[in-house]
Amino acid sequence: MAEDRSGFLKASWVNVASNVIKIGVEGSLGVFSGSLALMADAAHSVADLLASAVVLVWGRIVYDDPDATHPHGHERFEPLSALFVGGVLILLGVKLLYDSGNALLTGPEAEYSAVLVAGLLFALVDRYACYWYTCLINREVHSPGLRALAADSKNDIYTTLAAFVGVGGMALGYPILDPIAGGMVSLLVVYQGVDISRENLRYLSDSAPPDEERERIETAIRSHPEVRGVHDFVAYYSGHVIEVEFHAEIDGSHSLAEAHDIETELRERVREIEPVSDVHVHLDPSGLGEWKDAADRSSASTTAR
Incomplete structure (x- = not known):
């Protein structure tokens, strides 16, 4: 139990740190260039940061021993934290989808810069390293909270690739691809949030196992x-x-x-x-x-x- 708790805390802190770095890089570049795809990916990482912080604070309670207030243990805290992750992702995805649709109607204003490509490459490395490490730790810990964060990191890779589509469109003279890519990111974020929420609602509602x-x-x-x-x-x-x-x-x-x-x-x-x-x-x-x-x-x- 002590080893599981230690591994859980390490993986949770890695998720927090990697999201902070990614937000700083992509957020700055997104504001500088006006790229909706980059700002959508950075905003997604803000939700990831909140989610990883919640998992860190709530999820570790599951390793506490039963006490007078929780005589059967604290196992429900972790799926509760993962459910919070799912809910935040759904709300964020809907907001980003609205922003992308609005940009399609009013016209994109993003400007291409080669620095954007470097920022996105950094984001890819950042999220893949986080995904790999979280999965490695969770092979021993078997935590639904870490599983949700690993799935989120994996989807971050796809959303960053979608942001590449937007940046590539700007480079080729098709800035309309930027809000389209932002919309693709938004749909993936909503899907991920629904999937995580559905899994952890099952854990919290005393449902039967398969x-x-x-x-x-x-x-x-x-x-x-x-x-x-x-x-x-x-x-x-x-x-x-x-x-x-x-x-x-x-x-x-x-x-x-x-x-x-x-x-x-x-x-x-x-x-x-x-x-x-x-x-x-x-x-x-x-x-x-x-x-x-x-x-x-x-x-x-x-x-x-």
Whole structure:
């Protein structure tokens, strides 16, 4: 946990620093030249800076131990911060799209300069390095907040390439390409914001994990040699991790100590599956049939063996 927290903080600070540098370079060049594509890309980075700062402040709380106010831990803070990232990107993308449309109607006023190309090349290197480092750290950390920032850095590469289209248009005598490129950037920003928001709403609303995850967990339970059947199985997201609840049917002749050992083995077996966190196990003597949906479950319990 300490190593994950350290890696998370390093990657978050790298995102903050790289966005500050990119804003300074592109923002200055955009104001100097009047390029909407560069100013749109720099404004996108302002939202990225805000997003990375939110992830840094809120996301690290997930590594705090459970306490009196949050007895189940702080896992929901990280998808909450990622959801904020998505919302900011949607609002910013809509604003940039409006500005690009307005420039198409009134006529672009940008002026080409070779310095713009150098600035955009720097932005490409800056964002790719940030993307690579964030992905490298997140291979071990598995953070939705860092995953959102990595996706944002990757999209920054595409938006910067779109800005190249605008600058290239100015160089060739087609300044109309600048607001068109700005519009392309804006649409990508909106799409990214919607995608990030949808993913993290799922984490925050206690939704069920994908069917393949559920099947993997249930298979691990049923494969225990003492389990005669499984019923009342529930798996749901709590933040970006999965909580699992289930009743396992075992032979009723086991002693209390033996049943305790079986329960511990089942809990540890399920917790070994990523990204499972908490596991709640209830043991029942097989054959009672007192659980909900007993008629349907009894046939499943028989075939499971």
